[in-house]
Amino acid sequence: MRIAIVAESFLPQVNGVANTVRHLVEELTAAGHETLVIAPGPGDTSYHGARVIRLRSVPLPRYASFPVALPHRRVITDVLARFAPDVVHLASPAVLGAAGISVARRLGVPTIAVFQTDLAGFARQYRIRANTAVWAWIRRIHSRADRTLAPSSHTAAQLRAAGVPRVALWGRGVDLDLFRPDRRSDELRRRLAPNGELLIGYVGRLAMEKRVRRLTELAGIPGTRVVVVGDGPERETLRDALPAAAFLGMLRGEELAAAYASLDVFVHTGEHETFCQTVQEAQASGVATVAPAMGGPLDLVADGKSGLLYAPSDRDGLRRAVELLARDHALRSRLATGGVARVAGRTWGHVVDDLVAKHYVAVLPRPTGLAA
Incomplete structure (x- = not known):
């Protein structure tokens, strides 16, 4: 199969x-498919045997590092006309994706649109009053796709409630060769x-x-130390508010895997996660996980079995959950084991095979003229 991926973001950017x-x-x-990527520049023009077409880009207002x-x-x-794809895969379509779906429709190529970024939630966090306009734009784009894939049941329900048709569920895989409990250092x-x-x-x-400023709520829990992995515009604010914390910066590959597995408790603070891949990576690494009871984590964390959920509106909920795990080694161990069990078999190979067999095939034109 020939697959063109129109991606709103791609390497060297690091995001979901x-x-x-x-x-x-x-x-x-x-798997033997021929793949082409169209993405914002700058960056490499090939990846893993696939050609990458780089388009001119501008910095996102208020987030200059995002093209x-x-x-x-x-x-x-x-x-697209030269590549002649069987399917156009739109990864988190917004600006580039809107153009991609228009072109694909004109060329008569089936489209799969993957909803992955909560743009409305993003706007609210930056105090941009555009909720109605954002959802209207999302509905316009996704209504033109042959199928929209949501990463979680919560997000699927949001899309359907917003009037997006033809919504199906497609989750994410996790690299079980990289993220393992035995990476603990x-x-x-x-x-x-x-x-x-x-x-x-x-x-x-x-x-x-x-919502990373909620990490400051974890300061001063006896016998603990906060560890922060990653980078972004809130880094210096957090460093000032958490002087005793360890900031490891952006990590990749085995360094990242070792950092995950060496934790005792993993916490996530975001309330607008359509999936929340870092929860899966922490679970695969054998770490007890705490996440908000909203969005993607609702599918990933069975409260009390494969992690703990806290109500985002509860100002003390995150700290209480961490304090409980800090003093209860048996509970940490049980949740860690439950997390490993939950992601067993959730490899990227399995998830992408499902994408091709269940979703790509579903939007392809059906053969005509076959004998009954």
């Missing part, structure tokens, strides 16, 4: 959309917890929409 597209390209290529592609419809039309723990502290960690983008 870019990482999902990266895994998608790797697995599709490994937004200018919708070059002539370029997109030429690229005694050397790293000695460095981060010289007095035997329990390590309470967050991994992800340090940005307002992730």
